[in-house]
Structure formats: structure tokens, C-alpha cells
Amino acid sequence: MISNLEKFFTGCLHLSSPWEVTNVKMDEGQTRVDIRVRNNGKFEFFCPECGGRCQGYDKKEREWQHSDLFDMECHIHCAVDRMKCRGCGKVFMIDVPWAEKGSGFTLLFEAKGIELMREMPVKAAGSFLKTEPHKLWRILDRFVEGRMKHQNLAGLTRFYVDETACRRGHNYITIFADEDHNIIFVTYGNDASTVTRFREHLEQHGGKAENIEYICCDMGKGFQSGIAMEFPKAIVTYDRFHVMEHMS
Incomplete structure (x- = not known):
């Protein structure tokens, strides 16, 4: 009973x-x-x-x-x-x-984990949730993959692109964002191939390279070369930080 x-x-x-x-x-x-x-x-x-x-x-x-x-x-x-x-x-x-099929966590646990990982390193989130960081990485990977499947870039006409160091040494990731500063694509490296990979991603999610009118980036030769090859009709604006850095 x-x-x-x-x-x-x-x-x-x-x-x-x-x-x-x-x-x-x-x-x-x-x-x-x-x-x-x-x-x-x-x-x-x-x-x-x-x-x-x-x-x-x-x-x-x-x-x-x-x-x-x-x-x-x-x-x-x-x-x-x-x-x-x-x-x-x-x-x-x-x-x-x-729970999701194959997961060892409930949906509520995963949702709380995602919210924490927005605000702190994965290792810190794992300590707070009393679970191993590599398990949280799997949750995050599955969440991002699920969101990316439904991403629609058909209306994208401008984007921002910038790089950041991800490890010590010359290891970089390149981040692409829309005009509302939402991240829409991330990839390793900071050369022309990153722009090529973004164009491929754009077209896989309903966008078209010829629809891109404006791009904002730094003055790196890799980005300039990639944009000239993949988005030749777009107007390029260099971000103020790098312009002022060069002037100084």
C-alpha cells in the first residue's frame, strides 16, 4: 500500500x-x-x-x-x-x-547544472553539485548539441567575430555572435579557416553568405583573409578597442 x-x-x-x-x-x-x-x-x-x-x-x-x-x-x-x-x-x-535517454541525471539536475555552468567554471559547478566535472561536460555538450540542431540563422545579416585564448601558449578559440550579442558559433583557432567553418555552419542552419551585409572584427590578418574569401560583399568594421590599440 x-x-x-x-x-x-x-x-x-x-x-x-x-x-x-x-x-x-x-x-x-x-x-x-x-x-x-x-x-x-x-x-x-x-x-x-x-x-x-x-x-x-x-x-x-x-x-x-x-x-x-x-x-x-x-x-x-x-x-x-x-x-x-x-x-x-x-x-x-x-x-x-x-530523465533523458541514457543520462544518469534527472532533467531538473541537468537544468540546474546548465544554469550554474553559465555563471562559474565547470569544476566549481561539479563541486557544488557533488559530481565529477567530466559528467557535467557531457551534460553541457548534449545541451549545446540539442540547441544547435534547432538554430535558425535565416535572418542573419550581420555578425561579430573575435578570438580569445583558451589555454596557455598560442591556443585560441574564435567566437561568432549576432547583433544582439548572442553567441551563434564557436570554433578552435583564429585564422581564415575559422571564417570558412562559420560560413558552412551558417548555411547548414538556413543562412546565406550573400545575405551578410556587415561584419565587425579585429584587425587580424586571418579574419580579414577569411572574410574576403567567404563574405566578399560584406562591409567590414574594425572594433574600437583594436583601432585604439594600434593608434596608441
């Missing part, structure tokens, strides 16, 4: 049928809480390949790190069903509503 405590946590996790919390356990040191979720079997599942009806095949135990609960590390556990299509015979694991 599901108690009021389990019903409370079912609501806190925004779960609905067939998903429900069946157990909540806190460790002796009161530093970690583990929540067990199950599906109650009251659902029909259809094959994503052929649309045929599916039946239960087996279960696989999974665990996800969730956002801290009252300053206690929180983890969700669930034996997730694998289903078998009666038509095509395909076997696959069903999706859970609290």
Missing part, C-alpha cells in the same frame, strides 16, 4: 500514472536520500518502429542523481521495463519522464 509519504514524493517529482514512488529511504548520517519509483503496469506501449503492441520483456535497474533534497544528496532508483514488439520483435527500453 502506498503511504502518504510516497504520495507526497510522487507529487514532488511530478509523476503521473503509471509512475509512482514506492519507497523513500534516508541514510543514518542524514546526508543522502534514495527514492524508489516503479510503474504500476497500467499502461499500453506501442513500438516506435512499427507501431505494434508491445509486451513486457524484462527489467533493468537504473539510478539517477537528482537535485539535493533539504541539502541531502538525492538519488532516484527504478527497475525500468524493456519491451518487446509483438509485430517486428524489436526489444527496447521505455523512456522515463524524469
Whole structure:
């Protein structure tokens, strides 16, 4: 029988049928809480390949790190069903509503991680969230990849480009931004090839090189050469900082 405590946590996790919390356990040191979720079997599942009806095949135990609960590390556990299509015979694991496929973190944890990584280094965010930085990098990579898939540059007519050092020595990344200062593309290096890669990215996301009317950049020969080759009709403006630096 599901108690009021389990019903409370079912609501806190925004779960609905067939998903429900069946157990909540806190460790002796009161530093970690583990929540067990199950599906109650009251659902029909259809094959994503052929649309045929599916039946239960087996279960696989999974665990996800969730956002801290009252300053206690929180983890969700669930034996997730694998289903078998009666038509095509395909076997696959069903999706859970609290996490992306293949992720070891809940959606809420990932969202908080993204917000923190906007404001601080990934290592610092990992320390705050009590997880390894390389796992946060995977979250960030997947987030950026997902956003870039839906990026639409069809209306882009001007952009800014600048470089910054990413490591000690002559290691640079080049950043492209739109007129509202939103970053739209980042790539390694600071030579003419960076502009070529940006043009390719622009055209892959609905933009056209011939639509670019204005470009603002520094006075580096690499950028000048790349712009002359890839955006020959654009009017180029040199940013004030570098102009004043040369004058000084």
C-alpha cells in the first residue's frame, strides 16, 4: 500500500500514472536520500518502429542523481521495463519522464547544472553539485548539441567575430555572435579557416553568405583573409578597442 509519504514524493517529482514512488529511504548520517519509483503496469506501449503492441520483456535497474533534497544528496532508483514488439520483435527500453535517454541525471539536475555552468567554471559547478566535472561536460555538450540542431540563422545579416585564448601558449578559440550579442558559433583557432567553418555552419542552419551585409572584427590578418574569401560583399568594421590599440 502506498503511504502518504510516497504520495507526497510522487507529487514532488511530478509523476503521473503509471509512475509512482514506492519507497523513500534516508541514510543514518542524514546526508543522502534514495527514492524508489516503479510503474504500476497500467499502461499500453506501442513500438516506435512499427507501431505494434508491445509486451513486457524484462527489467533493468537504473539510478539517477537528482537535485539535493533539504541539502541531502538525492538519488532516484527504478527497475525500468524493456519491451518487446509483438509485430517486428524489436526489444527496447521505455523512456522515463524524469530523465533523458541514457543520462544518469534527472532533467531538473541537468537544468540546474546548465544554469550554474553559465555563471562559474565547470569544476566549481561539479563541486557544488557533488559530481565529477567530466559528467557535467557531457551534460553541457548534449545541451549545446540539442540547441544547435534547432538554430535558425535565416535572418542573419550581420555578425561579430573575435578570438580569445583558451589555454596557455598560442591556443585560441574564435567566437561568432549576432547583433544582439548572442553567441551563434564557436570554433578552435583564429585564422581564415575559422571564417570558412562559420560560413558552412551558417548555411547548414538556413543562412546565406550573400545575405551578410556587415561584419565587425579585429584587425587580424586571418579574419580579414577569411572574410574576403567567404563574405566578399560584406562591409567590414574594425572594433574600437583594436583601432585604439594600434593608434596608441
